[in-house]
Amino acid sequence: MSNVSSLFQPFTLGNLELSNRVVMAPMTRSMSPGNVPGDEVVEYYRRRAAGGVGLIITEGTCVGHKAASGYPDVPLIAGEDALAGWKKVVDAVHAEGGKIAPQLWHVGAIRRPGVEPGGDAPGYGPSGMAVPNKVTGHAMTKADIDEVVAAFAQAARDAKAIGFDAVEIHGAHGYLLDQFFWEGTNQRDDEYGGDLAQRSRFAIEIIAAIREAVGPDFPVILRWSQWKQQDYTARLVDTPEALEGFLKPLVDAGVDIFHCSTRRFWEPEFEGSDLNLAGWTRKLTGKPCITVGSVGLNAEFLPEPGSGSADFQAAEPASLDNLLQRLDRKEFDLVAVGRALIANPDWSNQVRDGQLSALKAYDKSCLASLV
Numbered sequence: 001m002s003n004v005s006s007l008f009q010p011f012t013l014g015n016l017e018l019s020n021r022v023v024m025a026p027m028t029r030s031m032s033p034g035n036v037p038g039d040e041v042v043e044y045y046r047r048r049a050a051g052g053v054g055l056i057i058t059e060g061t062c063v064g065h066k067a068a069s070g071y072p073d074v075p076l077i078a079g080e081d082a083l084a085g086w087k088k089v090v091d092a093v094h095a096e097g098g099k100i101a102p103q104l105w106h107v108g109a110i111r112r113p114g115v116e117p118g119g120d121a122p123g124y125g126p127s128g129m130a131v132p133n134k135v136t137g138h139a140m141t142k143a144d145i146d147e148v149v150a151a152f153a154q155a156a157r158d159a160k161a162i163g164f165d166a167v168e169i170h171g172a173h174g175y176l177l178d179q180f181f182w183e184g185t186n187q188r189d190d191e192y193g194g195d196l197a198q199r200s201r202f203a204i205e206i207i208a209a210i211r212e213a214v215g216p217d218f219p220v221i222l223r224w225s226q227w228k229q230q231d232y233t234a235r236l237v238d239t240p241e242a243l244e245g246f247l248k249p250l251v252d253a254g255v256d257i258f259h260c261s262t263r264r265f266w267e268p269e270f271e272g273s274d275l276n277l278a279g280w281t282r283k284l285t286g287k288p289c290i291t292v293g294s295v296g297l298n299a300e301f302l303p304e305p306g307s308g309s310a311d312f313q314a315a316e317p318a319s320l321d322n323l324l325q326r327l328d329r330k331e332f333d334l335v336a337v338g339r340a341l342i343a344n345p346d347w348s349n350q351v352r353d354g355q356l357s358a359l360k361a362y363d364k365s366c367l368a369s370l371v
């Protein structure tokens, strides 16, 4: 196997100093009753910091807007109790020498009335649709847009105030920001709809408002994806040129790090090159990039029968060797690990120490409790 040392080199960006390149991917756990992260959540993140993760990105945590949440028991990052809960998480992670960023989330039109907090509020989206051509929620007015932008900025300001080391904006997977990016769910005819540059306006306003709220030296990460949970084959851009056009205004608005969400890190993004999405994003923007997607998962536990993911059979390309070679070539800077870290709180230290055979396989039963 390749030398894992490249994964354990420090990473510095301004004031953000990470001891290594391993990032915990944001993962919703729905274990925060009353939308407040409690002691079990504190312990869950503390264990990953103690296990050697360089940067933890929290599960999606909802900004303070009435329709931000779409699922029960998901934490907020607004209000005294939730912020006090997060402060305990931050302090515990820091006590283990770790770093942590919250993932700021608004689910958009995916919400259904009745989920708390939010009561009867419907899903809010660019055109009231979470799925192309299916209107089920409220099409956001300019006043709604301003309110949500302000809620993201406030969440970032609060995150900085309680000691988080960076913030990540959830701009991926078909949630609110991505509903604006995606032609399928954004059918507006004002300045927030139209071509991709116009569909990016909402995200750009959020990034700029966050930047203003946290100042120049606080790292702002943007997570984005081509795929949507509503449609794994959806794409925002099909060529490097289009990708460059999409990314440049996001950089200008204040993104420091791009978190490029793919389901399989080894997949080339465009024909004629091996580079993955993070590789292209780094090449075109010069910004540090995080890759993600099936890191540390072995072929034997990747496919879920009947899930349509039979193409997960590619054991060899998914190997750690492949990842390390790409990291050595500086295709990307940081590596996010999701499911393998749910199954193995010490994943980072175990990989560092060559204890691969001791790693546990992930399966859905790992989600039953916060181990």
Ligand code: FNR
Binding pocket: 025, 026, 027, 028, 029, 059, 060, 103, 170, 172, 173, 223, 261, 262, 263, 292, 293, 294, 295, 297, 336, 337, 338, 339, 340, 367
């Ligand atoms: C996720 N993922 C995810 N992504 C995100 O941006 N915000 C979130 O809150 C969640 N929630 C979530 C929950 C669970 C249980 C899983 C398994 C995944 C996606 C996650 O961050 C990651 O991109 C994928 O899991 C792919 O990485 P792995 O698991 O293949 O390493």
